[in-house]
Amino acid sequence: MADDKGPSVESLLEEARLAAVMPSPEERLRLRTAAKLSRTQVAQACGVGRQTVANWEAGTSEPAPPARLAYLRLLEGLAQLHPAPAEAPEAPAAPVPAAAVAPVFAEAYSAFGPDGLVVQGEMAPCLRCGAPTPYKATDGRSLHPGGFCPAPAATPVSASPPAAAPATEPAAGAPAAAVPAPTTSASSAPAPGPDSSPAALAARNAQRHQSQRRARSAARAQADTEQLIVRAVRTELDKAEGDADAATAALIKRAIPDVMALFDETRVNARYDYTAYPALPDILHKPKKGDPDLIWEARPNWRHPDHRRHPDGPLHVTALDVNAAYLSAMKTWLPIGKLEHSTDGTHDRKRAGVHLITPPPWDHRDLPNPLGDRDEPGPLWVTESTLRLLLRLAGPKYRLLDEPPHIHESWTSGATENFLDALRVLLAGARTKAIEAGDDVTEAYVKAMYAKFVSTLGESVHNREIMRPDWMHLVRSQAFANLWNRAYKAHQAGLTVISVMGTDELHVAGDWRPVFPEGRGLGEMKVKTDRDGEPVIYTVTAPDGAR
Known part of the structure; x- marks a missing residue:
């Protein structure tokens, strides 16, 4: 029987279930901005400071009890309201054999959450990040569970052949299909082009998709933030029943928190967080x-x-x-x-x-x-x-x-x-x-x-x-x-x-x-x-x- 002052077994199980599919820091940021929530709002809901939320989204710290359960519940609800958009790669990639994946990657994704959103199948590039994954959504799209996509450097597929090795010899442990057949002699071979291994392709796709997401996110954030000003004016005019002087007085009174909310929204994709200021002389x-x-x-x-x-x-x-x-x-x-x-x-x-x-x-x-x-x-x-x-x-x-x-x-x-x-x-x-x-x-x-x-x-x-x-x-x-x-x-x-x-x-x-x-x-x-x-x-x- 649980202590009256402590967490119940049900809440612990729920927290463990949610923690098993904790989204990546990038996905946490995407979910909050998609819902048009400020860091201050999330911080107040979870009972923490605004900088703590910024650290969670930057990946410099992870949520800890007692705020973690509230944050996990929020993320789960936001994920249902704003599922991650699927981004089709520019060129379809052939399925990658499971044997080609590094053991550390296979171990990291050997289990998936009980939410029923993913099923295990043949290895294929994730539509979000391009890295291989054995999981698919119920509609057949290859996706990492919970929005947790690994960094490209952590998912090597094959090693590049040494510079001194013959062109016809694949690197040790690499699948034969990953090494193209030679078409010219070693003396007349053209300069090698970009690495075309599945790992390199996944890394390039991940970088390109990340840049595209950032550009789209910035454009959406700009349009959404402009609407915050329009809505604030409309709200105060409605409260004042059309009295422009009364509405103006109310807007001037709330100008400081409102401009800080706007500033917060303009910084959602920024590297430097303005609340992390150092001590001053x-x-x-x-x-x-x-x-x-x-x-x-x-x-x-x-x-x-x-x-x-x-x-x-x-x-x-x-x-x-x-x-x-x-x-x-x-x-x-x-x-x-x-x-x-x-x-x-x-x-x-x-x-x-x-x-x-x-x-x-x-x-x-x-x-x-x-x-x-x-x-x-x-x-x-x-x-x-x-x-x-x-x-x-x-x-x-x-x-x-x-x-x-x-x-x-x-x-x-x-x-x-x-x-x-x-x-x-x-x-x-x-x-x-x-x-x-x-x-x-x-x-x-x-x-x-x-x-x-x-x-x-x-x-x-x-x-x-x-x-x-x-x-x-x-x-x-x-x-x-x-x-x-x-x-x-x-x-x-x-x-x-x-x-x-x-x-x-x-x-x-x-x-x-x-x-x-x-x-x-x-x-x-x-x-x-x-x-x-x-x-x-x-x-x-x-x-x-x-x-």
């Missing part, structure tokens, strides 16, 4: 609550020294607004590994992080300092985005700095510019569609998602899903660097730059439309408006006595 943590960050983001707050009375005045100034500045800045170099400390003073473009530098002086009156308005002299910590901008300005293309900044020390790791790109593209697409449709509710919802995503990447009590203050500083400083680049472009085109402020505000005098495309799309500029909706346009006068 002290400089990336606030010393105390309310204290300023130790990283200088180079936020601009600049006005031309003659912004009230300009020698070239009177000047008619237009305040321009950059569209979705933080959304565009999500394409930036982000460190994805453990930050490592270095003091060699060099910069590696394949790495990213934060750097302690001494910047060279800025001697250009008509352009803002790319470091922003900084009163204190001496070394300061900057992000990768700021450092790369300074290095460009010291290079031969710009020559705006007499020398590059001096790097004292750095905390960096291997980096990528595309880590947030899938989320950026998704939100940008939804924003564009909303603007084209005149859908103010969806536009405000999307804006809240990307703005709050960036602002809560760091140590925020409003977002428990992620804590990467280094990424927050990098994205924000990239937005400031992008704004500086626009100011420089305006200056080069002959416009007079009067003011550069915040993340998105650029005041220029002159005809700006030939320089910047006008509109509300990414990469376009629009005239800034005041609280009353009036365009911000003003005049800078000439000094007294100026002609």
Whole structure:
């Protein structure tokens, strides 16, 4: 009789039955994404953390009691709802004799589950992975049971013949049918082509099928994820009975968990999981609550020294607004590994992080300092985005700095510019569609998602899903660097730059439309408006006595 507090015999037997056909990590991932479930949802159902589910799907750990039974039940139910699609090989392969299979493979599949979905028969390539299997579905298709397909390297069929062996002699233990008959003499034989043994064919088929599955999965995930935004807006509009203001307020309130769910979905096929972040150096943590960050983001707050009375005045100034500045800045170099400390003073473009530098002086009156308005002299910590901008300005293309900044020390790791790109593209697409449709509710919802995503990447009590203050500083400083680049472009085109402020505000005098495309799309500029909706346009006068 089972202990009242312990598992029953029936539950143990059920767990053993399900564990016997545990799907592979790849199949676990496929089942979850096919059901449009997030890792967070699965984690809550199984009573574990989100990272634990990610580890199960990556194969770095296996489910263990007490969460295993719940996870196995979930996988069994999902497998019935979303059976794996059969993928026919491009060319039919001849059945492989059972004797040709390595003993370790035969032992691994000498038994199959009691679910009745597979029967034992003649060896043939699995339609999922191409590796030989003695099991077939009830409709006759060759399939591994439970979706558990072995890696191609673990299923050798025959050994390749040694280079020095005669062409007519098969390798020891290989079936005669696996070695083609010679057609030319050894001296005139052409260079050997790709290995055509069943094992090599299975490996190539598995690799090709995996690439095809990933491509299809990415396309499905993109379409499905876009629908999450549409459904959220429709749900809140229904709750608010069509009241757009009430629905918008509700959507903005749920923007943080919603954008994290979208981010989760864009990462389903990614190698690097964003919750597996390493420990960060002290400089990336606030010393105390309310204290300023130790990283200088180079936020601009600049006005031309003659912004009230300009020698070239009177000047008619237009305040321009950059569209979705933080959304565009999500394409930036982000460190994805453990930050490592270095003091060699060099910069590696394949790495990213934060750097302690001494910047060279800025001697250009008509352009803002790319470091922003900084009163204190001496070394300061900057992000990768700021450092790369300074290095460009010291290079031969710009020559705006007499020398590059001096790097004292750095905390960096291997980096990528595309880590947030899938989320950026998704939100940008939804924003564009909303603007084209005149859908103010969806536009405000999307804006809240990307703005709050960036602002809560760091140590925020409003977002428990992620804590990467280094990424927050990098994205924000990239937005400031992008704004500086626009100011420089305006200056080069002959416009007079009067003011550069915040993340998105650029005041220029002159005809700006030939320089910047006008509109509300990414990469376009629009005239800034005041609280009353009036365009911000003003005049800078000439000094007294100026002609």
